[in-house]
Amino acid sequence: MDFPHLAQKVQQVAMLDAAERIMYCDKPIWIKTNTCQTFITDIERMINATRIGSRTCMGLIGISGIGKTKMIEQVASRLNTPDATPILTIDLSIYGRHIDLQQIFLSHLGFTESAKSLCTAVGINRITERIKEMQLAVCIFDEGNALAGVKNMLIQPNYAYLRAMANRDFGVSLVVAGTEELKVFLGIDPQLRSRFGVWELPEWESEGEDFSRFLKAVVRLMPLRKPSTVDTKEIQERLVVHCHGSTRDIVWVMTTAAKMAIETEHECIDEALLEACLEARLPGFWD
Ligand SMILES: Nc1ncnc2c1ncn2[C@@H]1O[C@H](COP(=O)(O)OP(=O)(O)OP(=O)(O)O)[C@@H](O)[C@H]1O
Numbered sequence: 001m002d003f004p005h006l007a008q009k010v011q012q013v014a015m016l017d018a019a020e021r022i023m024y025c026d027k028p029i030w031i032k033t034n035t036c037q038t039f040i041t042d043i044e045r046m047i048n049a050t051r052i053g054s055r056t057c058m059g060l061i062g063i064s065g066i067g068k069t070k071m072i073e074q075v076a077s078r079l080n081t082p083d084a085t086p087i088l089t090i091d092l093s094i095y096g097r098h099i100d101l102q103q104i105f106l107s108h109l110g111f112t113e114s115a116k117s118l119c120t121a122v123g124i125n126r127i128t129e130r131i132k133e134m135q136l137a138v139c140i141f142d143e144g145n146a147l148a149g150v151k152n153m154l155i156q157p158n159y160a161y162l163r164a165m166a167n168r169d170f171g172v173s174l175v176v177a178g179t180e181e182l183k184v185f186l187g188i189d190p191q192l193r194s195r196f197g198v199w200e201l202p203e204w205e206s207e208g209e210d211f212s213r214f215l216k217a218v219v220r221l222m223p224l225r226k227p228s229t230v231d232t233k234e235i236q237e238r239l240v241v242h243c244h245g246s247t248r249d250i251v252w253v254m255t256t257a258a259k260m261a262i263e264t265e266h267e268c269i270d271e272a273l274l275e276a277c278l279e280a281r282l283p284g285f286w287d
Pocket residue numbers: 029030031032033036062063064065066067068069070071178179247248249251
């Protein structure tokens with residue numbers, strides 16, 4: 001059997017039995033969109049600029065589920081090596097309301113002592129040395145919205161530390177990722193507002209070239225034995241509207257459709273099958 005409509009590595013999977021193929025559909029996928037490519041290039045530039053002394057602060061803003069975390073994971077895994085960590089990624093969602101940015105940043109650098117005890121000339125020197133040793137250039141705080149929900153007593157110290165990171169001669173650039181609420185939060189502090197640039201992840205547009213390319217790339221990774229046609233105007237519009245532009249929901253619908261196509265032996269995704277999946281989906285909070 002020949003499956004030229006599939007990506008090379010998926011062609012062999014298409015020969016497996018239904019149960020194995022259904023399981024394969026749940027494997028995490030990553031598609032390098034134009035936006036992802038631009039982001040990777042911009043972070044590379046940010047690293048190079050940081051190395052020559054020009055630091056940048058970026059708010060990475062996009063709706064929930066659009067793909068911020070995925071992009072951050074990709075950029076870190078591409079640019080970090082066993083010998084150098086130019087990118088340090090810190091997920092802020094795990095600290096609940098107790099985000100003490102200074103302490104969290106220092107513990108990610110490997111310091112076990114309290115932040116306070118490192119606030120001396122010697123301490124600062126050690127931090128700078130550690131950053132040099134790691135070749136750290138960009139610190140990315142993911143789930144930045146959590147900053148807005150911290151205990152009152154930590155709000156001002158966190159603003160102050162963000163300003164300090166942006167200023168102090170640590171030689172590190174900053175990225176904080178989150179949704180519109182993060183943009184509002186960063187905008188409240190006038191000094192942060194003037195230091196942060198905003199990098200907005202565009203939402204999917206039903207008539208966009210990028211969206212049809214994305215959908216075609218997704219179906220090339222689903223082990224179906226017949227080619228699918230998913231880049232019609234009707235399908236694109238239905239998906240964008242129903243999923244509110246969220247990549248998470250779009251990928252969920254496509255994956256569920258692929259599994260259904262295998263289960264029912266239909267073996268391809270078309271408008272009718274997608275419709276059945278959309279109907280099977282629980283209504284979201286927006287519906
Ligand atoms: N480039 C991509 N290729 C394939 N799937 C993707 C891509 N980007 C996102 N996804 C899918 O969307 C899901 C959500 O992406 P991600 O967790 O990066 O969103 P997010 O913007 O960080 O959302 P949140 O604001 O809720 O944290 C992923 O688990 C994945 O299934």
